[in-house]
Amino acid sequence: MNAVGIRQVAEHAGVSPGTVSNVLNRPEKVSASTRARVEASIRELGFVRHGSASTLRAGHSKTVGLSVIDIGNPFFTDVTAGVEDVASDRGYAVILSNSAGSRSKEERNLLVLAEQRVRGVLITPSDEDPEPLDRLRERGINVVLVDHPAHRADQCSVAVNDVTGGQTAVAHLLSGGAARLAYVTGPLSIRQCLDRRTGAERALRGRPLRVLEMPAMTPRAGQQAAEKLLSEGDPPDAVFCANDLLALGMLRGLLHAGVRVPDDVALIGYDDIDFAAASAVSLTSIRQPTYQLGRVATELLLDECDNPGTHAHQQIMFQPELVVRESTR
Amino acid sequence: MNAVGIRQVAEHAGVSPGTVSNVLNRPEKVSASTRARVEASIRELGFVRHGSASTLRAGHSKTVGLSVIDIGNPFFTDVTAGVEDVASDRGYAVILSNSAGSRSKEERNLLVLAEQRVRGVLITPSDEDPEPLDRLRERGINVVLVDHPAHRADQCSVAVNDVTGGQTAVAHLLSGGAARLAYVTGPLSIRQCLDRRTGAERALRGRPLRVLEMPAMTPRAGQQAAEKLLSEGDPPDAVFCANDLLALGMLRGLLHAGVRVPDDVALIGYDDIDFAAASAVSLTSIRQPTYQLGRVATELLLDECDNPGTHAHQQIMFQPELVVRESTR
């Protein structure tokens, strides 16, 4: 087993445990020669610091938690990549947990994170209730909201303007000559879906919008939505999907039924995931700075952790961007 | 701050800290009445166990590490889902780390896991070197290989037979009348890519196979491969891609150039990710029991952790399965 602790290293190097700790945590406090000796011993004995002992004594760990809604959605994997890159650069480890849209799972995950005494938590909340997050804060765990505006002023958040995004999407469809629009969305209890609809309506200025609310935001649901739209009379000539997974399913459903895209129906998605550009009729979409979202959120969180005195809370709102491809040309 | 520890709970409930610990860890040792009293105090004070202190004293944590090669690949997100479900059921937390194909990143991540004193590690290794894994084992951290056969007999692994998979794929293409085959793959230093080629060659029994090795396994790389194949003379009439991301890019590249799929070129991918069924020409693919892979690997690992005495090491090999869709019909 791994019986080599700071104590053994100290003995091997002929110094006290305290000095070894200094080499580990404040190398500048130790003379070059002893430091070299200690470092050699560490390598030779294969010493690995006991993170728990360290956390226990120091009172805080070098880990942050990341809680996402659906790790299967490329949007969140991109965010995750951004988080990991920054955290890893600054010597923090990331504990990733997936709430899979379930509130109870999210709460259990947050409890685990609290037990691990993570330094902070990055979270895309699965609902609007601020209570679990406030509880974390009471315990001294910093919280940054990802893809969701902050509930309160003394909290950081990084989000993208979904109202603008919805508006841009629909304005683009209208400028292409669309007249009968449909919005295919996931549950409207999800803030993102709701905001995008609000944006869509704003662009329409009172003209009608057919809203089709699906229970999930997956390709399968998108395809079912296509079947539904086509089976009812008066099919739309333009469809705005609340995310690219829905849009890809919609695309497949339309093509399968012999509907030409974009000639018969123009189609626009949301998120601009990789697969959007790679689909057979490449998908027009609303791009979000996904990777940046993760990066910036993590930078805010770690700043809050490392400089609690000078840290200024920020609510950052990015603007989404239209990416035109074949599905609306 | 969170100054409420087991000590405060004990005081509040009028018992000793040892009893509180027993309520937490072996509730059956405590009489029903005191247990109820202690549990009430825990709730009332909002006590959260300090995981580090617990790990330090107990010598082991309730966490496992999961190290994957590319969290952006739906194959690995599916595996992750399986891992999470089992771990969560058994009270373990999962620390997810992404090696992004980089050996040095993998090593850094494993070090973090070792520092955290995870109980075990699930890993899809990014290369063939068993040394980092052996080092973990020396430190008493159990290791289960995922999607990779074990290096040694006293180690668990869960994999899928990639040679059979490659053979099945190419046999299917041949039975559809294909004569000029190409294999589009990622780096052949990756075992999976290599094995699938071996299987392909086995099905071909000496007939020629054009191998196109791309540096990445992404849709973009697949599209580039399509351009390359079409620009050279004598294009293939059937293409086998080493994964679905490549295949989706290939599909787009082919369609874009006016090549009909499957009429002009039959196409088969590997992994059967969700997007394979949702693409415009739905993709024939080799399905792997991805979610099961994660589940079974985790069950093996936790069995090894919880019953070190009776645990029998197993090297499990699943068989892949052909899923025929439009791209080869």
Added chain:
DNA sequence: AGGGAGTTCTAAAACGTTTCAATGCAGATC
């Protein structure tokens, strides 16, 4: 020679749990 200022290192006390031997107590047996 004595003493002050730096520098480098040490010793010992925490951190919050778990564990285990020991204690106390109630009921059963003689």
Added chain:
DNA sequence: GATCTGCATTGAAACGTTTTAGAACTCCCT
């Protein structure tokens, strides 16, 4: 009433670090 048995609870030690006050040493100045 004395002794035993078994159960519920306690108290204190231990886990491997970090941290802090201060010891030991060196160098330099008067």
